[in-house]
Amino acid sequence: MTTPPAPLEAERTDGTSVRIGALVPLTRPGWAEAGHHLLAGLELAVSEVNETGGIAGRPLELVVRDTSADPQRATAAIDELARLGVAAVAGEYHSVVARAAATRADALGLPYLCSSAVLDALTEQPTEWVARLSPPQSRGWQVYADFLLGAGHSRVAVAAQPSVYWAAGTRILRDQLAARGGTVIELDMLAPEAVCDALVGQRATALLLLVGHPEPAVPIVKAVRGDQRLAEVMIGAPAGQPEFAEWAASLGEDGAGIPFLRYLPERLGPLGVRVGTALRERLGEAPSFVAFEGYDTVAVLADVLRSYGADRARTAASWPRVAVEGTRGQIRFSRTPGISVWQWTGAPLQVVDRDPAHPERFRILHVPS
DSSP, X not given: OOOOSSOOOOOOSSSSOEEEEEEEOOSXXXXXXXHHHHHHHHHHHHXXXXXXXXXXXXXXXXXXXXXXXXXXXXXXXXXXXXXXXXXXXXXXXXXHHHHHXXXXXXXXXOOEEEOSOOOSOSSSSOOSSEEEOSOOHHHHHHHHHHHHHHTTOOEEEEEEOSOHHHHHHHHHHHHHHHXXXXXXXXXXXXXHHHHHHHHHHHTOSEEEEXXXXXXXXXXXXHHHHTOGGGTTOEEEOTTOGGGXXXXXXXXXXXXXXXXXXXXXXXXXXHHHHHHHHHHHHHHTSOOOHHHHHHHHHHHHHHHHHHHHOSOHHXXXXXXXXOOEEETTEEEOEEOOTTOOSEEETTOOOEEEEEETXXXXXXXEEEOOO
């Protein structure tokens, strides 16, 4: 952990509100749809906190900064939010951006609750300042590898763009499959026709898209779906691209039957159902799991701020004492081997796809035991 020269106290910047910074990708090249869902969850929770008395009678205020999936913008935003006196920072969807934000928050002594990013190493060294709601990539992608093997796919091709996140995912998949006799084939091209030819030549039974959306994911899916040689090849997208309506709108029926990781329980409890209804009204469409992550982030921070005040050091010290009923289960943080931040180890996880018969519906294909 990097210890700041002196504690940075959260001050009342306007005399009334308690401020929380929010990092969200709202513009390209960030995944703007995911960012809007995350923000909807954050904003809904803030409005409900304020409807029930705020933080010791003071309103909770969200100070939003658009990261555009740019780590440098995230770092600059953390610096600005620290100067503005926020009590803590929430949010972010993209792992490489969250890593930059977490590293800077640790250096400044600013509590950061990461909502959605999964990269295991959010910081290089263990830190007391950062906690995370979403499952670490090592857990989720191991579950996805187990699903592949259970479905009979032991020869899996990977089309990946250069990225720390995609490289980490490929490594996790390779290790998990190799332990049970499987093989991961890394394709060195992303041109759709070349991908199709490689799948035939390598005799792969599954293709995983470790790439951005819409480019190059959409043209690759269309090419594979349209190639009669690959009629039996399964397409997968472990990072969750098919979760969002934009995927279905871009691909229609071609976007169904593509398994991905989703961080929801098999059934939502009463709180999750109520929040899901409110999120649907706010978004004008079905909320993604990312919207629930946003809501849960503020629920945790509001509980901490009510219990321990807006002092940053006390907030960071409270992570192991959190016990909050979220939309997807009770949230508690603990230390996990190989993970440098406080982690919610009970976060739900499932492999789902869009039902080919009804692409607007999701089918649960696998839940880890």
